[in-house]
Amino acid sequence: MKKNSIGIGLIGVGVIGGAVARVLRDRSAKLAELAGAPVVLRKIKIAPIDLTRPIIKEFPAGIFTTDEAEFFGDPDIDIVVEAIGGEFPAFHYLEKALMAGKHVVSSNKEVVSKHAAELLALARKNNVGLRFEASVGGGIPLLEPFQYDLSVNEIKGIFAIINGTTNYILTRMAQEGIEFAEALKQAQALGYAEANPKNDIEGHDAVYKLAILSMLAFDTEVKPENIYREGITTLEGRDFQYAKELGFVIKLLAIAKESDGQIELRVHPVFLPDDNFLANVDGVFNAVLTTGDLVGDVIFSGQGAGPAPTSSAVVADVLAAAQDAASCVGNRMRWRLDGGKKLMPMSEVVTRYYFRLNVTDKPGVLAHIAGIFGDNKISIASVLQKEVDEATESAEVVIMTHPAKESAVQQAVEALRSLDTIKAVHNFIRVGI
């Protein structure tokens, strides 16, 4: 049985929802041709406060509703598109839509990453599709390639710049020698950072996205709270100077690595060799490098946010759902969370480290430091010592290590901080990928 027309119900008419509504309206001929049936925006569920938005005037008044029962109960809505963001009430809306037998499209990384297993089970149970291509990397093709093109591979690693706000800030800090606060202010002035930037600068946004990518790559449920997370707020101009001097750039990376059935998952700043592909991904651009056992390294890059790129991905998902709805196909997802891979505790992770310390400029201090590293079985690769302040007789010491275990490094930092001759452990940053 074929359907004659596919009805869309959109939740939210903010920046993303508005862009989606316009694309659905303006490209209806193309969508009808590709889906095999007209794709009609039937209802937009809004909050009363949305009625003040200018976009409201662009659509017939009858399309808007604030009534949940009317919206989710509409039998002419085949596909529900959620574009409000955040965990709640989005999660309840997605639940209602799936339980009402609607195909669901979401651009909401927070709700998908936090409730993946429940949403997936509901979609399976109700035999409808659950799609969320726009939730990671905006318009960059990522989730469909992972599910389709790379599906036969064992994924060995993901190394990603997936937060445009922080990448913009880090790029400014590196290129202009400014401090974090100033770069953040510039990002806010340009609309690249929100008034409350916590979600981006503390790495939550990148964690949500890494959780989603990892679930697709490893077929294993990953809760955002189980991903190690550090933001970029403690980075200082001097770290960027040393990075440059040593042939590195600093990027906030989302990293997933699989070995022997264990996956390590972490989001934190990384000293990246300046000839690495990701080192040259600047400004608001995103890039995801993934390694499959058959395909080798594959790179995806583009603008990771913005209403137009995000609408590109949302409406691509709508189209796929519409094609299924038109031919009465239910859940076609290959996504499953029964891979049973174990998460490696962060304390077990092995990587190289960069340390920047402020020390008393006296003989024997380096020996003390080296002793602590040695006690914790951390092998030092190089030491840079610079006098920064003759008045206080203090010097800045930069140490690069060979690969060491995170737990040992944490112990060493604690020991360093207890030394009288160490005035401050300014920063320690993981090196390489």
Place this chain on the structure above:
Amino acid sequence: MKKNSIGIGLIGVGVIGGAVARVLRDRSAKLAELAGAPVVLRKIKIAPIDLTRPIIKEFPAGIFTTDEAEFFGDPDIDIVVEAIGGEFPAFHYLEKALMAGKHVVSSNKEVVSKHAAELLALARKNNVGLRFEASVGGGIPLLEPFQYDLSVNEIKGIFAIINGTTNYILTRMAQEGIEFAEALKQAQALGYAEANPKNDIEGHDAVYKLAILSMLAFDTEVKPENIYREGITTLEGRDFQYAKELGFVIKLLAIAKESDGQIELRVHPVFLPDDNFLANVDGVFNAVLTTGDLVGDVIFSGQGAGPAPTSSAVVADVLAAAQDAASCVGNRMRWRLDGGKKLMPMSEVVTRYYFRLNVTDKPGVLAHIAGIFGDNKISIASVLQKEVDEATESAEVVIMTHPAKESAVQQAVEALRSLDTIKAVHNFIRVGI
């Protein structure tokens, strides 16, 4: 109605076919789980000569057949995978498979680019899928992202390094200052170039791939013979020296640009600014940069060839076809060729140019050259003049132009060649993208 098991018939057991056969065998559990039914390699159609290949011993003897009627008539084969390459007999095999109601997967850029419209019509008529992800860029996700993720966009441009052989040769010439013949020899020694390298070095392979990408991007039939094509055989070490001096690298690019319903399509060497993303794609790597009106610039990159990456894409297609076959879904392709875009004649293309001339080292020669450029309304951006041979009183002149029309440049070249004072027009290469 659901099928209990999906049968695969593979044509060819060479490098690609062999890799595909092994993946189908070794990952059968994963494929069954993802497809929703066991995916079983039932028959491999070979030529008698294939019986000498070592891989034959890896599979039960009964799986091989040289009998076309037996192979295409087997009712237990749901999906035919063609991995022999070349136009014939591949085209006849694909016709037979589609007419027999089999889903088809091909990794064969030549047959798909030359017979796209016929194959697509046959697939539609017989309500089966036709997939060819591996035909462009090996394992790099490209065709599925174009059909799925980017489907709502109007594609404005494609700029691609899609031939690993030539990119390897150009990388060696640039990095080591060697000439084409030497670089080709090295590529052949490493297995990156075939004994008969014509298909790659003269640009045919890139043309086939650009034709396929363009058909997906612009919904318009593109015949390979209608794409302007130049290979890399006339490039000389001196061109690379000048490129470097002027801040460029030389790459063989496949270019598609859309404007006002016209598309320009061309494959030729390009002087690319050295800070362009594609300028740093070296060796056998491929990269495709595409611009959509919603998504902006998106980049895909990875190894464009090799048995393992190619098998990754072929088996991804097999999996999609198997999923359709298992749920008795027929042709789901959105691909259509009725977009009606016109091809711009090469003579109308406007770009900048690099010229390298050998001239008599006498006063007035530059004035002659400038006069010819002026007569053809080509504006000169810069001139470099170097004495190369005092004995013959000749000098080398390098000219960079502002944007000019191809037809004017061709006329200017003809006029330059007729001048007594011009000993040779060594090369002229288009600049920028």
